[in-house]
Amino acid sequence: MKTKTFASILALFLLTLATSTVTNAQSASGAYQFALDDGYTKYVEFDARTLGDGSASGQMTLSDEAKFTIQDVDGTGIQEETYPGFYLKADFDGLVVDKNQAVMSGTVRDSSIREFIGQRVLLTVEDNGDNTREPDKLTWGIYNQVVRNWTPSDAELKEDPGVGLRWIATDAEQKDDRGIEMPRSEAIEANSFPVASYAFVDVVSGAGDIRVQA
Numbered sequence: 001m002k003t004k005t006f007a008s009i010l011a012l013f014l015l016t017l018a019t020s021t022v023t024n025a026q027s028a029s030g031a032y033q034f035a036l037d038d039g040y041t042k043y044v045e046f047d048a049r050t051l052g053d054g055s056a057s058g059q060m061t062l063s064d065e066a067k068f069t070i071q072d073v074d075g076t077g078i079q080e081e082t083y084p085g086f087y088l089k090a091d092f093d094g095l096v097v098d099k100n101q102a103v104m105s106g107t108v109r110d111s112s113i114r115e116f117i118g119q120r121v122l123l124t125v126e127d128n129g130d131n132t133r134e135p136d137k138l139t140w141g142i143y144n145q146v147v148r149n150w151t152p153s154d155a156e157l158k159e160d161p162g163v164g165l166r167w168i169a170t171d172a173e174q175k176d177d178r179g180i181e182m183p184r185s186e187a188i189e190a191n192s193f194p195v196a197s198y199a200f201v202d203v204v205s206g207a208g209d210i211r212v213q214a
Contacts, residue, residue, distance in 0.1 A: 025049055025050050025051075025213070026049065026050045026095060026097040026102075026213060026214060027047075027048065027049035027050070027095075027097075027211075027212075027213040028046070028047075028048050028049075028095065028097065028102035028104060028125060028127075028210075028211065028212045028213070029046060029047040029048070029049075029058075029210075029211050030044075030045070030046060030125065030127075030136070030208060030209055030210035030211055031043075031044070031045045031208045031209070032044050032045075032136065032138065032206060032207075032208035032209070032210060033206065033207050033208055034203045034204075034205065034206030034207070034208070035203070035204050035205050035206070036201055036202060036203065036204055037202065037204055038066050039204075040064065040065040040066035040085070041065050042062075042063065042064045042065070042066070043061075043062070043063045044060065044061070044062045044063075044123070044138065044140070045060070045061045046058065046059065046060040046061070046092075046104065046123060046125075047059060047060075048060075048092040048095045048102075048104045049095065050095055055093065055094075056092055056093060056094050056095035056104070056190070057091075057092060057093070058091075058092035058095070058104065058106075059089065059090065059091055059092065059106075060089070060090045060092060060104065060106065060121070060123055061087070061088075061089050062087065062088050062089075062090075062121075062123075062140065063085070063086070063087040063088075064085055064086055064087075065085040066085060067082055067083065067084055067085065068082070068083045068085065068086050068113070069081070069082040069083075070082075070083075070113070070115060083112070083113055085112075086111065086112045086113045086116070087111065087112050088108050088110065088111035088112070088113070088116050088121070088142075089108070089109055089110040089111070090106040090107060090108045090109060090121045091106050091107055091109055092104050092105065092106035093105060093106055093107070094106070094189045094190030094191070095190055096190040096191050096195060097212060097213070097214050098195040098196075098214075099214060100126055100127045100128065100129075100212050100214075101124070101125065101126045101127075101195050101212065102124070102125050102127075102195075102212045103122060103123070103124045103190045103191075103193075103195055103198070104122070104123045104124075104125075104190060105120065105121070105122050105188060105189045105190040105192075106120070106121055107119070107120060107121070108120075108121055108142070116142060118145065119142050119143060119144055119145060120142070120143045120144075120145060120187070120188035121140065121141070121142050121143070122140060122141045122143070122188065122190070122192075123138065123139075123140045124138065124139050124140070124195070124198040124200070125137065125138045125210045125212065126138070126200065126210070126212075127210050127211055127212035135203065135206060136206075136208075136209065136210035137200035137201075137203070137210075138200060138201065138210065139198055139199065139200045139201050143188045145187075145188075
């Protein structure tokens with residue numbers, strides 16, 4: 001009888017733990033078709049969620065019927081070309097949720113524009129529920145991979161003791177400041193920029209739903 005009772009309690013504990021883990025998982029998902037003042041239809045579908053180890057996974061599909069021109073803004077010598085719209089698919093590896101807002105980061109795995117493949121993408125969304133006067137919001141960006149093949153050091157020292165050191169920078173006036181690890185990673189990730197720093201696009205017309213689970 002004691003063995004059966006213990007087994008029942010253990011099963012109940014494991015079930016409660018599993019339920020708690022699922023409940024505490026952060027996620028962002030949605031499907032949204034919209035147009036900006038350019039009048040062209042754009043569509044995004046995404047699903048991202050945190051994992052037990054703190055990482056994240058998910059996918060995103062984005063399409064835009066507007067003409068897009070690749071420009072050589074960095075002077076790398078790439079050929080400028082105009083495309084009649086584009087699509088891309090990305091795998092998410094990062095997710096940051098702040099109340100009803102979420103930032104997702106990932107790598108472009110497939111695209112109608114070859115230059116996009118392998119680049120980093122950020123998708124930022126805001127879930128405003130069923131508020132018809134305040135619709136859901138979003139914005140996105142595509143970024144080149146950062147390649148750093150040199151290490152900064154003091155040229156006057158043969159062996160700079162500061163090379164490779166890492167530290168936590170905090171605000172001395174705030175006791176509960178978690179701080180930021182320095183030097184900061186240059187990779188484009190979900191936590192590269194504060195959530196509040198993103199400016200959402202001005203949607204002229206839209207249909208769909210965005211859901212953020214904190």
